[in-house]
Amino acid sequence: MGLCNAHYARQRLGRPMEPPVRNARATDAERFWSKVDKTGECWLWRGATMSRYGIFRLNSRNHVAHRVAFMWEHGPIPHGAEVDHMCFNRSCVRPSHLRLLDHQKNGQNRSSANSNSKTGVRGVYWNEARKGYMAAASVRDRIYRMGPFPTVNEAEAAIVAWRRDNMPASIHDQRKAG
Template structure:
């Protein structure tokens, strides 16, 4: 059985359970199955990245998301966090949906014949066709290029391109 340490303040808890990994300040405490760190702030359990953002920048506007520019959900480095709308936050996803059969964001099997890979990107409730490709690598590059044209908060892809 692991002995629990009681920290006097949330700041002490945060300092004791974060570690520098490159440019990220990674939470080494409790992590939920969705990848976000959580901690006790003295009154309730809070998501660490939101707590860290508020410590550095003040209150988060009602209904706003906090986006990890670095794409690391366990990161609590305030300079890696920004206020976004839900739409903007979804534009900066770093991985495909859990149920993606290809494992590549925006790339699908083409079942209508011809080239085996198809690129489709959704933006503002509209689906954009990015073409058909012989290899998954070509399709992935095309999906990144299309997202970079359509999205305003697509930092993960801009680094990959």
């Protein structure tokens, strides 16, 4: 097809083929938004990434792109606050999909189980000694356990109900309520 290495890499990664804005007179906002695909519900960062988070150079320093988008829309981010993706999409920079949380609450807002989960359900595991499925969650270094339950579904229902009452930042569990 006759593409240079840079354009081949953009095509392979599904990124826009037009080059980023490199005009020396472009504003920071013009440079930033030229790297964003706004065609879907989530506004996806198409620039440089690190650990699947967008990276944007601003004031001679690298910044995480979703934090820049949040800051431009809502103002300064307080020290110690984290910007949470309510959509669970790390590459999303749409300000309406972002919110401020402390570290504890940000950790509560998860959409799925850990990658090494044998049940595939967040907070549910098999306990051989009890011959049943256990449900567990932790808040502020305290672990809350329930069970045993005869099925994964019963254990999941119990832990989701518990998280709904005790982890209000867990959007995924709140949605399961409705």
